Amino acid sequence: MPGPTNDQTLPLRDGRNLGFAVYGDPDGTPEFFLHGFPGSRLGARIADKAAARLGIRVIALDRPGFGLSDFKPGRTIADWPDDLVEAADILGADRFAVIGLSAGSPYAAACAFSIPHRLTSVAIVSGMSPLNTPGATVGMRRASRVFFALAPRLSWITRLAMWWIGRQARHDAGRLLDKISARLPLTDKAVLARPEVRQTYRDDIAEAFRQGGRGPAWDLSLLARPWGFRLEDIKMEVHIWHGEADTIVSPFMGRHLACAIPNSRARFYPGEGHTLALDRMEEIQTALFPYSR
Numbered sequence: 001m002p003g004p005t006n007d008q009t010l011p012l013r014d015g016r017n018l019g020f021a022v023y024g025d026p027d028g029t030p031e032f033f034l035h036g037f038p039g040s041r042l043g044a045r046i047a048d049k050a051a052a053r054l055g056i057r058v059i060a061l062d063r064p065g066f067g068l069s070d071f072k073p074g075r076t077i078a079d080w081p082d083d084l085v086e087a088a089d090i091l092g093a094d095r096f097a098v099i100g101l102s103a104g105s106p107y108a109a110a111c112a113f114s115i116p117h118r119l120t121s122v123a124i125v126s127g128m129s130p131l132n133t134p135g136a137t138v139g140m141r142r143a144s145r146v147f148f149a150l151a152p153r154l155s156w157i158t159r160l161a162m163w164w165i166g167r168q169a170r171h172d173a174g175r176l177l178d179k180i181s182a183r184l185p186l187t188d189k190a191v192l193a194r195p196e197v198r199q200t201y202r203d204d205i206a207e208a209f210r211q212g213g214r215g216p217a218w219d220l221s222l223l224a225r226p227w228g229f230r231l232e233d234i235k236m237e238v239h240i241w242h243g244e245a246d247t248i249v250s251p252f253m254g255r256h257l258a259c260a261i262p263n264s265r266a267r268f269y270p271g272e273g274h275t276l277a278l279d280r281m282e283e284i285q286t287a288l289f290p291y292s293r
Contacts, residue, residue: 006021006022006023006041006042006045006060007021007068008020008021008022008068009068009069010086010087010090010091012083012086012087013086016064016069016070016072017068017069017070018061018062018064018068018069018070018083018086018087019040019041019061019062019066019067019068019069020041020059020060020061020062020068020087021041021042021044021059021060022057022058022059022060023044023045023047023048023051023052023058023060024047024048024050024051024052024054024056024057024058025051025052025054025055025056025057026057027057028051028054028055028056028057029055029056029057029096029097029289030056030057030059030088030091030093030095030096030097031051031056031057031058031059031096031097031098031099031285031288031289032058032059032060032061032084032087032088032093032096032097032098032099033047033058033059033060033061033099033101033104034061034063034098034099034100034101034104034105034107034108035060035061035062035063035066035101035103035104035204035208036101036102036103036104036126037102037103037104037208037216037219037220037223038066038165038169038204038205038208038209038216039066039101039102039103039104039204039205039208040062040066040067040204040207040208040210041060041061041062041067041068041207042060042067042200042203042204042207043060043101043200043201043204044058044060045200045203045204046197046200046277046278046281047099047281047285049281050281050282050284050285051281051285053282054282054285054286054289055289056285056289059087059091059093059096061083061084061087062207063080063107063215063219064083064215064218065211065214065215065216065218065219066207066208066210066211066215066216066219067207067208067210067211068210069215071211071214071215071218075218075222076222076228077106077107077110077222077227077228078110078114078227078228078229080107080110080111081110081111081114081115084098084107084111084115085115085118088118094118095118095119095120096118096119096120097119097120097121097122097123097288097289098111098112098119098121098122098123099122099123099124099125099284099288100122100123100124100125100127101125101126101127101277102125102126102127102128102248102249102274103128103219103223104127105124105125105126105127105128105257106128106130106222106223106227108122108123108124108127108238109122109124109127109227109229109231109234109238109257109261110227110228110229112234112236112238112261113229113233113234114229116234116235116236119236120288120289121237121239121287121288121289122236122237122238122239122288123238123239123240123241123284123287123288124238124239124240124241124257125240125241125242125276125277125284126241126242126243126246126248126249126254126274126275126276126277127240127242127249127253127254127257128223128249128253129231129252129253129254129256129257129260130226130227130231131223131224131225132225132226133253133256135252136250136252136253136256137250138250138252155217155221158217158220158221159213159214159217161213161217162209162213162214162216162217162220163212163213163217164213165209165213165216166208166209166212166213166216169205169206169208169209170206170209170210173202173203173205173206174198174202176205177192177198177201177202177205181193183247184247184248184273184274185245185247185273187243187245187271187272187273187275188245188247188273188274188275191273191275191278191279192275197275197278231257231260231261232260232261232262234261234262234263235262235263236263237263237264237265238257238261238263238264238265239264239265239266239267239284239287239288240254240257240258240261240264240265240266240267241254241266241267241269241276241277241280241284242254242255242266242267242268242269242276243268243269243271243272243273243274243275243276244268244269244270244271244272245270245271245272245273246272246273246274246276247273247274248273248274249274251268254266254268255268265287
């Protein structure tokens with residue numbers, strides 16, 4: 001549950017506060033965890049045990065408008081590295097790794113593009129590719145494809161949907177999680193049925209909508225627009241993990257990331273779904289920090 005190390009804020013130069021949590025080894029090698037959608041800093045709890053064993057300090061940030069982070073009008077995916085660098089400077093992290101989980105992947109890619117001099121390694125797990133890529137939504141449910149097609153043009157639909165989902169999340173996050181789980185393949189249902197995992201995801205979804213639906217609605221609309229940089233222009237190495245049975249973010253997206261990023265190292269797993277990070281977190285962390293204890 002939220003406590004002294006995962007319920008904190010950082011004051012930024014522009015007057016906003018950025019919510020953050022720390023997991024793993026508090027004195028370990030720094031790594032920033034970029035949450036999915038809907039999500040928050042609390043989702044990084046899934047990395048806690050592996051990071052503690054490997055001597056890694058996992059710093060999880062709420063994106064603007066999520067959890068404890070103040071909303072930032074007009075923000076873009078491409079300007080996220082500015083917030084992350086300011087947070088890193090405050091926390092004394094000169095160089096650090098970045099993990100982008102699911103909808104956190106555009107933000108991890110933005111960091112790989114904009115601030116490679118600050119990064120030791122980058123991972124994209126169950127990650128999205130730009131939605132304007134031909135075939136990007138192949139494998140998604142029809143409702144999701146229609147929603148992403150309309151989101152950039154009809155922002156009121158996104159705001160209304162996020163208001164309604166946020167209302168459910170704050171009222172009964174467990175019931176909302178059950179609705180989400182019901183549409184997933186058996187491999188993901190089995191993972192989400194574990195008591196510890198279920199509690200983490202319940203807390204994460206509820207915290208995502210702490211401030212209502214405005215932040216999530218803006219975040220979702222950004223996913224449906226061009227990201228502001230080209231994957232092909234990323235120079236540093238990027239590690240990619242994706243499950244072949246993922247129905248939330250299709251394997252096509254993972255393959256597009258692997259093809260578009262010049263220096264990528266991709267791993268695809270038959271029979272595994274969107275939650276593959278839960279059982280592969282130590283593998284992921286070890287790949288990012290091969291010399292960790």
